Amino acid sequence: VELWRLPNQRLISLRFLASYLLKKDIQDEIHDSIEDAKTALQLYRHYEYVSQRGPEYLKATLIDLYHYGHKCNWTIGLDRIPKF
Numbered sequence: 001v002e003l004w005r006l007p008n009q010r011l012i013s014l015r016f017l018a019s020y021l022l023k024k025d026i027q028d029e030i031h032d033s034i035e036d037a038k039t040a041l042q043l044y045r046h047y048e049y050v051s052q053r054g055p056e057y058l059k060a061t062l063i064d065l066y067h068y069g070h071k072c073n074w075t076i077g078l079d080r081i082p083k084f
Contacts, residue, residue: 003047006062012069017043019076020065 004017018024018039026032026039050058 004043004062004065006066009066012065013074014039014043016069016074016076017065020068021046 002011004012004021014036015027018026022039022042024039024042026035050061
């Protein structure tokens, strides 16, 4: 979660990050620590991929993430996530 953060901005929940970046619903009905750990690893790998595309691409991705979060008041739902 700390990787996907702009300086001096709020931390973003694992659930929101999974929904926005991975297009994956987690923690639907129950909290599952194993699912959380797998999702955190997927987010790390996705961060590596985005980072390899360059610092400007990473920054643009983070800005888009925060813009969407503010726009939807940090609520999630796969049906609301824009398609890339």
